[in-house]
Structure formats: structure tokens, C-alpha cells
Amino acid sequence: MPSHFQLLKTDTATAARRGRLQTLHGVIETPIFMPVGTQGTVKAVTPVQLREVGAQIILGNTYHLNLRPGSELVRDMGGLHKFMGWDGPILTDSGGFQVFSLSKLRNIQDDGIAFQSHLDGAKLFLGPREVMTIQANLGSDIAMVIDECPPWPCTRDECRAAVDRSYRWAKLCKQIATDNGFLAGGHHVFAIAQGSTYDDLRREAAESLAELDFPGYAVGGVSVGEPEPEMLKQVAATTPFMPAGKPRYTMGLGTPSQILKMIGLGVDMFDCVHPTRVSRNGAAFTPDGMINLRNERYRADSSPLVEGLDNYTCRQFSRAYLRHLVMANEILASTLLTIHNLHFYLDLVAQARARIEAGDFAAWSKAWISRYEAGEASG
Amino acid sequence: MPSHFQLLKTDTATAARRGRLQTLHGVIETPIFMPVGTQGTVKAVTPVQLREVGAQIILGNTYHLNLRPGSELVRDMGGLHKFMGWDGPILTDSGGFQVFSLSKLRNIQDDGIAFQSHLDGAKLFLGPREVMTIQANLGSDIAMVIDECPPWPCTRDECRAAVDRSYRWAKLCKQIATDNGFLAGGHHVFAIAQGSTYDDLRREAAESLAELDFPGYAVGGVSVGEPEPEMLKQVAATTPFMPAGKPRYTMGLGTPSQILKMIGLGVDMFDCVHPTRVSRNGAAFTPDGMINLRNERYRADSSPLVEGLDNYTCRQFSRAYLRHLVMANEILASTLLTIHNLHFYLDLVAQARARIEAGDFAAWSKAWISRYEAGEASG
Ligand SMILES: [Zn+2]
Ligand SMILES: [Zn+2]
Numbered sequence: 055m056p057s058h059f060q061l062l063k064t065d066t067a068t069a070a071r072r073g074r075l076q077t078l079h080g081v082i083e084t085p086i087f088m089p090v091g092t093q094g095t096v097k098a099v100t101p102v103q104l105r106e107v108g109a110q111i112i113l114g115n116t117y118h119l120n121l122r123p124g125s126e127l128v129r130d131m132g133g134l135h136k137f138m139g140w141d142g143p144i145l146t147d148s149g150g151f152q153v154f155s156l157s158k159l160r161n162i163q164d165d166g167i168a169f170q171s172h173l174d175g176a177k178l179f180l181g182p183r184e185v186m187t188i189q190a191n192l193g194s195d196i197a198m199v200i201d202e203c204p205p206w207p208c209t210r211d212e213c214r215a216a217v218d219r220s221y222r223w224a225k226l227c228k229q230i231a232t233d234n235g236f237l238a239g240g241h242h243v244f245a246i247a248q249g250s251t252y253d254d255l256r257r258e259a260a261e262s263l264a265e266l267d268f269p270g271y272a273v274g275g276v277s278v279g280e281p282e283p284e285m286l287k288q289v290a291a292t293t294p295f296m297p298a299g300k301p302r303y304t305m306g307l308g309t310p311s312q313i314l315k316m317i318g319l320g321v322d323m324f325d326c327v328h329p330t331r332v333s334r335n336g337a338a339f340t341p342d343g344m345i346n347l348r349n350e351r352y353r354a355d356s357s358p359l360v361e362g363l364d365n366y367t368c369r370q371f372s373r374a375y376l377r378h379l380v381m382a383n384e385i386l387a388s389t390l391l392t393i394h395n396l397h398f399y400l401d402l403v404a405q406a407r408a409r410i411e412a413g414d415f416a417a418w419s420k421a422w423i424s425r426y427e428a429g430e431a432s433g
Numbered sequence: 434m435p436s437h438f439q440l441l442k443t444d445t446a447t448a449a450r451r452g453r454l455q456t457l458h459g460v461i462e463t464p465i466f467m468p469v470g471t472q473g474t475v476k477a478v479t480p481v482q483l484r485e486v487g488a489q490i491i492l493g494n495t496y497h498l499n500l501r502p503g504s505e506l507v508r509d510m511g512g513l514h515k516f517m518g519w520d521g522p523i524l525t526d527s528g529g530f531q532v533f534s535l536s537k538l539r540n541i542q543d544d545g546i547a548f549q550s551h552l553d554g555a556k557l558f559l560g561p562r563e564v565m566t567i568q569a570n571l572g573s574d575i576a577m578v579i580d581e582c583p584p585w586p587c588t589r590d591e592c593r594a595a596v597d598r599s600y601r602w603a604k605l606c607k608q609i610a611t612d613n614g615f616l617a618g619g620h621h622v623f624a625i626a627q628g629s630t631y632d633d634l635r636r637e638a639a640e641s642l643a644e645l646d647f648p649g650y651a652v653g654g655v656s657v658g659e660p661e662p663e664m665l666k667q668v669a670a671t672t673p674f675m676p677a678g679k680p681r682y683t684m685g686l687g688t689p690s691q692i693l694k695m696i697g698l699g700v701d702m703f704d705c706v707h708p709t710r711v712s713r714n715g716a717a718f719t720p721d722g723m724i725n726l727r728n729e730r731y732r733a734d735s736s737p738l739v740e741g742l743d744n745y746t747c748r749q750f751s752r753a754y755l756r757h758l759v760m761a762n763e764i765l766a767s768t769l770l771t772i773h774n775l776h777f778y779l780d781l782v783a784q785a786r787a788r789i790e791a792g793d794f795a796a797w798s799k800a801w802i803s804r805y806e807a808g809e810a811s812g
Contacts, residue, residue: 093757093758093761093763094754094757094758094761095758095763095765097763097764097765098764098765098768099765100745100765100768100769101749102745122757122760122761123732123753123756123757123760127732127733127753130733131733131735131751131753131754132735137751137753137754137757138754139749139750139754334764353502353506354506354509354510356510356511366479366481370480370518371518372510372516374502374506374510374516375473375510375516375517375518377502378472378473378501378502378516379472379473379474381501381502382472382473382501384472384474384476385476385477385713385764385767385768386474386476386477386478386479388764389477389479389764389768390479
């Protein structure tokens with residue numbers, strides 16, 4: 055059986071890779087950015103608009119969907135793809151990260167995490183069996199294992215315990231997905247390498263998980279409050295020890311320039327709420343940094359957000375109009391800015407793919423980042 | 434020069450009419466419903482989505498657009514069509530009605546209305562010259578005269594004064610639109626017949642305005658708090674005295690069944706915030722009345738809002754999914770419900786047009802209203 059992941063090219067000057075990932079709902083060209091659809095919708099846009107901006111795969115949040123509307127309901131309605139009207143690939147996280155970030159009361163046990171719903175305080179439990187069942191209910195193309203994400207900073211002992219527990223849970227998740235036919239059915243399960251700021255523990259996590267032969271691997275425990283250099287250092291301490299023939303994913307990251315930097319470290323997949331969230335606050339990405347349309351300077355600006363960028367927002371609307379919608383608190387502001395900002399991210403990774411193929415990714419990436427970070431508000 | 438309005442057919446059993454109205458931005462088949470775009474956007478949908486649901490003409494609010502972003506800015510950005518990315522016809526009201534409904538401090542004078550902005554309290558003035566200048570700045574295809582809309586109920590003396598003042602202002606508006614070339618340029622100006630509950634004053638208003646030979650006529654002073662039978666009585670007291678060869682418009686109305694009833698009274702054009710407003714509150718129109726998706730009964734309802742209705746929402750999404758979006762306060766709920774509800778209205782007037790052509794409007798309309806009003810929530 056041919057591998058589900060083809061490594062088409064590896065850059066010589068950096069660790070950047072050009073790949074192709076096969077899923078039950080179609081092919082993903084990597085490096086790729088995945089728009090986040092927390093509650094069964096990428097906020098403020100329709101699936102048709104997602105396709106139009108070039109989305110190849112989107113992310114759903116197990117924690118949120120399991121609380122509301124519930125994974126059994128989604129299963130009964132035909133699965134998440136049918137439920138939300140998106141027939142492309144979907145990756146779901148395990149819900150573990152949200153338990154750590156949203157639940158005040160939680161208790162880590164050997165077989166999972168007990169916690170209270172942030173919606174109604176109901177007592178709930180997520181372990182390997184629960185998260186694999188939920189993600190099977192949702193019909194995820196790519197399911198994530200449950201892991202323990204230690205805070206930043208954390209002691210070596212805390213990190214050691216989290217790495218060990220995450221390994222045991224990953225192994226259990228794979229066993230469950232094998233036994234229930236999830237993997238044999240063509241769904242993928244990705245493992246997550248923790249290790250916080252301890253390079254040797256990151257290496258150990260990556261290498262031990264590699265032996266379990268997962269369809270893909272994620273760098274976990276980043277984007278938890280650490281500064282960017284520390285985040286990049288942790289990614290760089292992990293990717294070299296991940297199998298070259300499997301896709302690599304950093305969870306919950308990042309800004310446009312961070313994504314280019316991580317592509318250069320050999321990462322293939324990214325997700326982040328950043329482009330959708332800033333859209334609902336009147337901000338827009340440009341090659342010269344992020345701008346906020348609330349600024350008076352855009353009041354009579356008849357130019358598009360980005361000249362020549364081929365999305366509906368940039369083709370049809372001026373900064374002046376978008377600013378008007380923002381100032382008037384119109385829903386359409388969120389929609390049009392989300393279209394632009396997602397397209398900006400997806401166009402950026404498309405450019406990165408082309409540059410890796412052309413062999414000049416390093417120089418292009420450096421120039422792009424330099425221009426972006428010199429801009430008025432590199433967000 | 435051929436008339437801008439063709440009366441294609443008049444129903445024999447009712448006063449319903451099938452017509453065709455030519456504007457600078459295209460042809461409108463009547464009877465027609467006009468989605469309301471108060472602040473330069475029909476709330477929660479893009480112009481592309483408006484086209485997809487069959488919108489032929491939309492409405493803009495002079496009062497709101499003149500306060501924010503300002504009509505001079507819209508003019509400098511190329512006019513309202515270009516500004517908001519809608520290249521179909523646009524009707525704008527005069528702003529007078531909003532002055533009456535939104536401004537607490539106002540003072541009616543012979544040459545217009547002095548009032549304070551509801552946004553920042555700024556002292557403003559709208560008279561015939563102001564409203565025609567603003568609507569010329571916006572580039573309206575159909576501009577409305579400024580009128581005095583008396584409250585319901587009002588005394589005969591109050592009504593008499595409002596009818597007289599509205600006539601003087603209408604005459605001035607037409608003079609201004611003639612002098613500045615607005616009418617000669619192919620834009621239309623519609624007059625508004627007031628008269629409250631006084632049938633003889635309604636007739637007088639309609640007949641005196643008819644002598645001024647406007648391109649179209651509206652029934653004003655309805656939808657100001659009066660019960661439906663009173664509203665229909667006022668429409669019925671006005672339309673017979675309007676010129677048959679000109680389009681007729683009732684402002685700010687109504688529910689689906691009210692629209693059919695008014696079509697039967699010979700009205701051609703309608704606008705109402707109803708379908709867009711209820712969309713943002715989780716409600717949807719069906720042939721059996723309006724339903725609210727917050728109701729628990731839709732939790733696991735895999736059927737579309739309306740079986741067989743050909744819009745994106747009904748083709749792709751279940752009531753269960755839409756209910757989930759509503760309960761999760763997702764922006765996409767407003768967008769998908771607005772698509773459905775606008776399409777429901779536009780499909781209804783399309784059916785009415787077909788029935789007038791086929792000659793069985795009266796029976797069809799009666800059966801449609803009967804089913805709708807027997808439904809769970811005729812809204
Ligand atoms: Zn971010
Ligand atoms: Zn209404």
C-alpha cells in the first residue's frame with residue numbers, strides 16, 4: 055500500500071518540505087494552514103467561502119463539539135462533514151488542550167482527565183477511550199491523541215511526568231483506533247510530542263512516539279505563553295527527531311511570519327485562531343504587517359486591503375467601505391475580513407509551496423518576514 | 434420615450450398587477466420585495482449571496498448613511514453601488530421616517546425638519562434640498578421625497594397639516610431633481626401619499642401628487658403601530674387613486690401574508706427589515722408559519738428549513754445544525770438564516786408574479802395565506 059504522505063521535495067538551505075497528504079476527504083498540499091472551526095463553523099464564513107479562499111482542510115474542536123451539540127448528535131446527523139456542509143478534510147484535536155485552558159477544575163488521573171464543563175459545570179471525563187470515540191463519532195479525517203500539555207514554564211519533573219503520561223495515552227489511542235477499525239478505515243491518528251523547554255525530553259518524546267508508527271506527528275506544548283524565540287527553539291528541538299516520511303504539525307500557531315519560520319524548521323501543517331479572531335476586531339493582514347481599520351487614516355482610502363490579492367474582499371471592496379462596516383458594527387465586516395485574512399494565510403502557504411518547489415524558499419522567506427516585521431503592526 | 438414602467442397584466446379577481454420597472458442599474462420584475470440595507474449592507478450577507486437568493490433591488494437608508502459614513506464620502510468613493518459592491522438597483526428612502534422614529538428632539542419647520550443625531554447628538558436638518566442632494570450623492574436609482582409621517586392615531590387637523598406639508602415638499606423635491614438633472618439622468622423620484630386613517634385625505638393626497646407626474650408613488654404612514662386591518666384599509670384607500678401606469682410601493686411592510694394581501698390591493702413594491710431582523714434572532718419562515726430554532730424540538734431534526742426550497746441554506750444544512758449555530762451564538766447562524774429568509778420572501782413574490790400571469794392569483798394567494806396563518810407562528 056502506498057504511503058498516505060508523499061514527501062515531494064526537501065529544501066536544501068532550510069528544513070522546509072513540500073508534501074502531499076492523502077485523506078478520506080481528499081488530498082492536502084503541504085505546507086498548509088488549517089482554518090479553525092471550533093464549534094462546527096469557521097466563524098463568520100460559509101463552507102463555500104472557505105473553498106473560495108483556498109482552504110484545503112479545516113480544524114474542529116472536540117472539546118467544544120462534544121459539549122455542544124454533542125458528538126452522538128453529530129454522528130446521528132451523518133458526521134461532522136455532513137452536519138456542517140464541508141466535504142473536505144477535517145482534523146479534530148483531542149479536546150485535551152481546551153480542558154487545560156478552559157476548565158478551572160480538573161484532575162489528571164492515570165486514565166484521563168476529570169473536569170467540569172465551562173458551559174454548565176457538568177462533571178466530565180476525557181481519556182484515550184473517550185477522545186477516540188468522540189473523534190470517531192465526528193468522523194474526523196485526522197484525529198489527535200489526548201496528551202498532557204504542561205504549562206510554561208514547568209519543572210523538569212513535571213515535564214518528565216507529562217511526557218511519560220502522553221506516551222502511554224498515545225499508545226492507548228493507537229491501540230483503540232486499531233481495534234475499532236478507525237485506522238484501517240483510512241482515518242489518520244496523529245501523536246503529539248511534548249517536552250516543554252527540555253531539549254532532551256523533546257527528543258525522547260519524538261523518538262519514542264516515532265517507534266509507534268503513527269500516520270503523523272505534532273509538536274505540542276507550544277503557544278502556551280512562551281516568547282517566540284523560545285517557541286521556535288522548542289519546535290527546532292523536536293522536528294529533527296520526527297520521521298521524515300510523516301507529516302508534521304505545530305498546534306495553535308501562529309502569526310504569518312512565525313508560520314514561515316516554522317516551515318523553515320520542517321513543519322508541514324498549522325492551525326491558528328489568529329486570522330479569524332482578528333477579523334472580528336477590525337484587523338487585516340497585509341505584506342507590511344497587520345492594520346486596524348478603526349484607524350481614522352482609512353476613512354477615505356479607496357484602495358483594497360491588499361492590491362492584486364485575488365479574494366472577494368480585495369476584488370470588490372475598499373478599505374473605506376470595510377472601515378465603515380467595522381465602525382457600524384456590521385456582521386458583514388467580520389465576514390469580509392475573515393475572507394481576506396484566511397486567504398492571506400492560505401495564499402502565504404501557497405507561495406511557500408511554490409518557493410520550496412522553485413528552490414528559493416530561504417531567500418524569499420527571509421525577505422517576506424523582513425518586510426512584514428518592518429510593517430506598522432506585525433501581528 | 435417609452436415609459437420606465439410597463440404594466441404587463443392586471444388581475445381580474447383582485448387589483449394585483451404584474452409589471453416591469455426600468456432603472457439605471459437594470460430591470461425589476463414586479464411585484465418585488467426589496468431587502469433592506471440600512472447602513473450600506475444588507476445585514477449578515479454579501480452582495481453575491483443577495484444575488485443568489487434572487488434580490489433584484491435593495492434599499493438603503495439615507496438617514497443612517499448620511500450620519501455614517503456621510504453621503505459626501507460615499508459620493509467620493511464612487512457612489513453607493515460601488516462603495517458596497519452591489520451593481521443592481523438601489524432605492525433610498527429620504528431619511529424623514531427615521532428622523533421621526535429615531536430622533537427624540539425634532540422640530541418640523543416649513544422648509545424641513547431640524548433634529549439631533551441619535552449617534553452623537555449633533556444638530557442636523559433635513560428638507561427637500563438636503564434629501565435630494567444626499568440621494569444624488571449616493572447615486573440612488575430610486576430616490577424618495579421627504580414627507581411628514583403623522584403618528585397613529587392622529588387628529589384630522591394634524592393629518593391635514595401633514596398631507597399639505599408633504600405635498601409642498603414633494604413638489605419642491607421634484608423641482609430640485611429636475612433642475613439638477615437627476616431625473617433627466619434616468620434616476621427616479623417617488624412621491625409619498627399620507628393621510629393616516631382619513632380616507633378622503635388619502636384620496637386627496639394620492640390625486641394631488643398624481644398631478645405632479647412622479648415616476649412612482651408610495652403609500653406612506655403605514656406600519657406606524659396600527660393593527661393590520663387598519664393598515665390594509667389605509668392601503669386600500671390609497672392605491673385606487675394612484676396612476677395605474679406608475680409603480681406603487683408600501684414602505685416598511687410586511688409579513689409574508691401581509692405582502693400577498695397588499696399585492697391583491699395593487700401594490701408592486703415592498704421593503705421590510707422583518708426577514709433580516711428575525712434571522713438574527715434564530716427564526717425562519719416556512720409555508721406553515723415562522724419557526725424559532727431555539728425550540729428544543731429541532732435539536733435532532735435532520736430536515737431542511739423548507740423541503741425543496743432552492744437556496745444554499747436549505748440545500749446544505751439541517752435544522753439541527755442551524756439550531757446548533759443559533760445556540761452557540763455563531764455569526765454563521767445569522768448569515769444562513771438571512772439567506773433562507775430573504776429567499777423565502779423573494780420566492781414568494783416570484784410565485785405571486787407567476788400566479789398573476791397565470792390568472793389564478795386570488796385562489797393561490799388565499800390558500801397560501803390560510804396555510805401560513807394556521808401555522809405555529811405566523812410572524
Ligand atoms: Zn495566533
Ligand atoms: Zn415586518
